[in-house]
Amino acid sequence: MTTIIDLTHDGTVLDAMESTCNDLHACNPHRDVLSELSSIASTQSEVLDTAEQQKHQHLRVYLRVRPFSKDEISSNEDQGCVVLENARTVMLHAPKGSATMKSSEKGVGQAIHTFSFSQIFGPETKQADLFEGTIKSQVHDYLEGKNALVFSYGVTNAGKTHTIQGSQKDPGILPQALDVIFRHIKGRQYENMDLKPYLGSDAQYLGPDQVQQERNTKAAIFALLKEENEPPHVSGVSSHSSSTGSLSFSVSYDNTVEFVAVSGDRSQFALWVSFYEIYNESVYDLLQASPTSKTQRRTALRVCEDSAGNSYVRDLKWINVHNSEEACKILRVGNKNRSAASTKMNHSSSRSHSIFTIKLLRIDGTEVQTMSELSLCDLAGSERCGKTKTFGERLKEAGNINNSLLILGKCIAALRSNQSDRMKNGYIPFRESKLTRLFQSIFCGKGRASMIVNINQCASTYDETLHVMKFSAIAKQVVQLIPTKCLESLTPRLVGRNGKPLLKNGVIDDQALENYLSEEELLDEDEADMSILPQEDLLNVIENLRAKLLAERRKNLVQEIDIRKEMGDAMLQQLMESEELRNRQVAELKESYQEKLENTFEMYKDALKDHAYQRALERIEDDYVPLEEFIAEQEKVESNALTTRLPYHMSLVYFQLIVSLQKRIAVLNDALHEAGERFFDKTIEIETLHKKLADQVKTI
Numbered sequence: 001m002t003t004i005i006d007l008t009h010d011g012t013v014l015d016a017m018e019s020t021c022n023d024l025h026a027c028n029p030h031r032d033v034l035s036e037l038s039s040i041a042s043t044q045s046e047v048l049d050t051a052e053q054q055k056h057q058h059l060r061v062y063l064r065v066r067p068f069s070k071d072e073i074s075s076n077e078d079q080g081c082v083v084l085e086n087a088r089t090v091m092l093h094a095p096k097g098s099a100t101m102k103s104s105e106k107g108v109g110q111a112i113h114t115f116s117f118s119q120i121f122g123p124e125t126k127q128a129d130l131f132e133g134t135i136k137s138q139v140h141d142y143l144e145g146k147n148a149l150v151f152s153y154g155v156t157n158a159g160k161t162h163t164i165q166g167s168q169k170d171p172g173i174l175p176q177a178l179d180v181i182f183r184h185i186k187g188r189q190y191e192n193m194d195l196k197p198y199l200g201s202d203a204q205y206l207g208p209d210q211v212q213q214e215r216n217t218k219a220a221i222f223a224l225l226k227e228e229n230e231p232p233h234v235s236g237v238s239s240h241s242s243s244t245g246s247l248s249f250s251v252s253y254d255n256t257v258e259f260v261a262v263s264g265d266r267s268q269f270a271l272w273v274s275f276y277e278i279y280n281e282s283v284y285d286l287l288q289a290s291p292t293s294k295t296q297r298r299t300a301l302r303v304c305e306d307s308a309g310n311s312y313v314r315d316l317k318w319i320n321v322h323n324s325e326e327a328c329k330i331l332r333v334g335n336k337n338r339s340a341a342s343t344k345m346n347h348s349s350s351r352s353h354s355i356f357t358i359k360l361l362r363i364d365g366t367e368v369q370t371m372s373e374l375s376l377c378d379l380a381g382s383e384r385c386g387k388t389k390t391f392g393e394r395l396k397e398a399g400n401i402n403n404s405l406l407i408l409g410k411c412i413a414a415l416r417s418n419q420s421d422r423m424k425n426g427y428i429p430f431r432e433s434k435l436t437r438l439f440q441s442i443f444c445g446k447g448r449a450s451m452i453v454n455i456n457q458c459a460s461t462y463d464e465t466l467h468v469m470k471f472s473a474i475a476k477q478v479v480q481l482i483p484t485k486c487l488e489s490l491t492p493r494l495v496g497r498n499g500k501p502l503l504k505n506g507v508i509d510d511q512a513l514e515n516y517l518s519e520e521e522l523l524d525e526d527e528a529d530m531s532i533l534p535q536e537d538l539l540n541v542i543e544n545l546r547a548k549l550l551a552e553r554r555k556n557l558v559q560e561i562d563i564r565k566e567m568g569d570a571m572l573q574q575l576m577e578s579e580e581l582r583n584r585q586v587a588e589l590k591e592s593y594q595e596k597l598e599n600t601f602e603m604y605k606d607a608l609k610d611h612a613y614q615r616a617l618e619r620i621e622d623d624y625v626p627l628e629e630f631i632a633e634q635e636k637v638e639s640n641a642l643t644t645r646l647p648y649h650m651s652l653v654y655f656q657l658i659v660s661l662q663k664r665i666a667v668l669n670d671a672l673h674e675a676g677e678r679f680f681d682k683t684i685e686i687e688t689l690h691k692k693l694a695d696q697v698k699t700i
């Protein structure tokens with residue numbers, strides 16, 4: 001049975017994708033992607049019909065078929081599995097014994113698949129032709145300030161590293177790109193090291209101390225290669241030598257197109273490179289020497305976003321290079337550290353994604369005009385767990401590799417799905433893997449991406465190769481939005497030594513950025529992906545986690561009870577003390593009032609007595625009759641014997657005295673009464689306070 005999957009035509013990818021979906025179903029737990037993958041094919045033709053399509057460009061996916069090695073030929077690997085139809089179409093024939101053939105014999109799936117690519121490069125293709133036919137135009141754009149990303153994808157031993165780095169005789173696309181770049185900026189290099197990439201897409205001014213530090217870092221990195229033989233020096237313009245690992249490159253250009261600088265352009269260029277790897281969803285700086293001790297772990301770096309939303313690897317080393325030889329030295333150091341780390345951790349370096357990035361700063365005077373980025377990403381081998389039968393750590397490792405590739409596929413599918421329906425703004429899971437997170441901006445229009453799919457023609461790895469082809473079929477469906485404005489690298493914002501913006505229109509708010517970074521740190525957990533574990537392991541993990549959770553809750557509860565009790569005791573103690581204090585105060589107050597009242601009362605009494613006495617004396621004085629007069633009067637009365645009573649005026653005096661005294665007594669009584677009442681009121685008030693206090697004590 002034959003199925004033809006012509007990916008250059010619309011609406012014909014469904015089979016390929018469904019087939020891929022079936023494979024994905026069979027080999028990993030992220031099944032929800034399958035529906036997305038299937039759905040994108042059905043909407044394919046609708047999108048391509050639109051006039052809007054003119055502005056878009058499909059992700060360019062190239063195929064490179066590597067030649068057989070002698071060993072492979074002698075071990076009968078050549079069974080005609082890969083047949084190149086033409087420059088864009090390839091046919092895959094399932095060999096006998098492969099899982100694909102067995103399935104097709106059972107009536108499930110097909111034995112022959114046809115795929116088409118942007119361009120296919122056969123086994124005889126020279127590295128220079130590959131560069132010419134693939135990323136040269138991207139490098140051209142890059143020199144004009146646009147971002148570029150190149151993936152090298154395929155199973156282990158398919159030729160991914162050969163494609164990117166190559167060998168001494170056949171340097172890969174990276175050394176060739178470096179050479180083109182340095183030829184372009186020749187004589188226009190910015191020699192000072194004081195302008196450096198900063199965060200995601202900004203540039204930073206460095207002070208003299210920082211420049212010295214940069215020089216030291218660079219020297220320290222190069223010192224790591226001291227014991228090795230120095231590669232031959234660059235000789236001549238058209239031929240350069242450099243090396244990676246044990247390899248050295250010799251790039252010669254017979255057919256390269258010169259990128260002519262615009263006349264009158266006085267720009268200078270600075271080139272900074274970095275080299276890192278993503279292993280088990282952790283990012284490691286390959287320019288950081290691997291710890292020598294077995295117990296020491298490599299430092300994983302964090303992926304963060306700057307205020308403009310561009311992802312970057314925090315604390316990643318960026319080295320200023322002045323020629324391709326220096327750049328290749330950096331590559332060699334990275335390769336060395338990578339293999340040292342992989343030996344120490346007992347894994348093959350092909351199990352990690354390695355990313356070499358070149359940032360090009362176009363500088364006018366001391367102003368950075370544009371900054372473009374070219375990243376070459378050597379993806380990990382796409383082997384599946386089922387075949388390699390990895391368990392435990394290996395399974396986790398394999399899962400993480402597949403997971404990040406799967407997330408890449410998911411993003412591609414989601415992008416495609418969103419593009420197919422303008423009203424749709426579905427979630428694109430860029431943040432679910434470090435790889436996609438780092439290159440999110442490129443997929444979202446801030447640059448152009450391409451993928452070079454590498455395959456071997458071996459019968460023994462046919463099923464894996466078919467899987468790779470199906471994956472690339474999905475990738476090829478992604479339409480990259482390339483609005484010319486967005487593609488242009490915007491002028492990077494310049495920041496000073498302290499990271500403070502220096503540009504007039506810069507919008508960096510240091511405080512906000514710091515807050516953001518710390519938030520980001522909280523969010524950015526380098527957690528292992530558990531979903532790749534087998535069901536039994538997962539159940540055990542869940543059981544363990546549940547037990548831990550319960551223990552944790554119990555501990556928390558006990559702690560909470562203790563804390564509450566302690567707090568309650570402290571509060572009660574405090575209340576009792578304050579109650580005692582208040583009681584004391586009330587008692588003192590009561591006592592002082594009582595004393596005051598008694599004093600006042602005594603005072604009134606004394607005053608009353610004094611007053612009565614004084615008044616009485618006054619009256620007596622008023623009514624004073626001299627004794628002789630009184631006797632004479634008495635005698636007169638007696639002699640007259642007319643009366644035995646007191647004289648009338650005397651009675652009147654006494655009467656008036658009594659009345660006046662009575663009045664005084666009434667006034668004093670009133671005052672006394674009033675004082676009594678006030679005393680009574682105060683007593684009531686004190687009692688009320690007392691009651692209130694008692695109530696409060698009770699409530700507490």
Ligand SMILES: Nc1ncnc2c1ncn2[C@@H]1O[C@H](COP(=O)(O)OP(=O)(O)OP(=O)(O)O)[C@@H](O)[C@H]1O
Nearest residue numbers: 066067155156157158159160161162163350380381
């Ligand atoms: N186009 C080619 N021409 C000649 N030899 C090649 C070609 N491609 C790959 N090879 C050779 O095949 C072998 C495997 O290639 P390479 O190491 O690049 O594979 P890989 O996909 O990077 O593997 P891994 O994933 O394990 O790193 C190497 O010896 C390489 O030199």
